[in-house]
Amino acid sequence: MTQPAIDVQNLSKSYDDVLAVKSISFSVKPGETVALLGGNGAGKTTTISMLLGILLPTAGTVRLLGEDIARDRYRVMHRINFSSPYVDLPRRLTVRQNLIFFCKLYGIVNAKERIMALCEELDLRAFIDRPTGSLSAGQKTRVSVAKALVNNPEILLLDEPTASLDPDTADWVRSYLKNYQSRHQAAILLASHNMSEVERICDNVLMMKRGRIVDQGTPTELLHRYSRTNLEEVFLDIARDRVNPDRQDSDLPGDFPGDFPGDHPRDNLELGDI
Ligand SMILES: Nc1ncnc2c1ncn2[C@@H]1O[C@H](COP(=O)(O)OP(=O)(O)OP(=O)(O)O)[C@@H](O)[C@H]1O
Secondary structure (H helix, E strand, C coil), X not given: CCCCCEEEEEEEEEECCEEEEEEEEEEECCCCEEEEEECCCCCHHHHHHHHCCCCCCCEEEEEECCEEHHHHHHHCHHHEEEECCCCCCCCCCEHHHHHHHHHHHCCCCCHXXXXXXXXXXXXXXXXXXXXHHXXXXXXXXXXXXXXXXXXXXXXXXXXCCCCCCCHHHHHHHHHHHHHHHHHHCCEEEEECCCHHHHHHHCCEEEEEECCXXXXXXXXXXXXXHCCCCCHHHHHHHHHCCCCCCCCCHHHCCCCCCCCCCCCCHHHHCCHHHC
């Protein structure tokens, strides 16, 4: 059996009184695209940050390409990459300088050729020598995708990869990412609020709510399970507690205090509730 590229077991994270991620487990195989879906504050960004090793889990393990991130993060970091519209690249550096910087960081041998190729493929030519801070949101997103691909990663973690893109460019970026994936057999985990994007490019969907995975399956399985015609309706069913008809209420984790070690009502507080 193929070893999963991403293997997460019983992962939890608490920030003081807020239990942001509650004992989640999942895996992503090479060549597979998995979506993390959930409303604001569901725990998607916290999960991705733990996968990247920039947030320490409160409990649980993350293995990337077989390596335990808590112990051997530096053995694997050069084989993965990340893109988020919410993480700004240094604003005063031009796009080219930023890409050179990341090529050096990842030890890319033919940096110039790599940057030229990405520049062509992602159509960055018009603004390659402009300060990154002066770009439009959509242009920044394309630069962020280019940055995420400098090292030809085997694992790609994408936080809303098409945020701020017009429909035409978003469609083009999705096709580009799928094409990259089929060429490199990369594992992709993406957090998104764009349901049609998820339906189109994801093999599996993890539905998160208040830090838990409350349902999962292929987009088709989820549509059947909830008798819906699109994922947006499934998302609303879950968000509004119109529970999955195939499940008993008691199967749903997270509805009872104490079903997770250290869990109690206070753990469900969102920061906004305080
Ligand atoms: N640094 C922090 N300190 C305290 N609480 C935090 C911190 N970061 C996130 N949280 C809380 O953890 C929970 C999960 O947040 P997270 O950012 O992971 O959600 P998300 O699913 O990415 O949401 P969104 O879709 O709004 O980006 C929220 O209740 C949030 O307020």
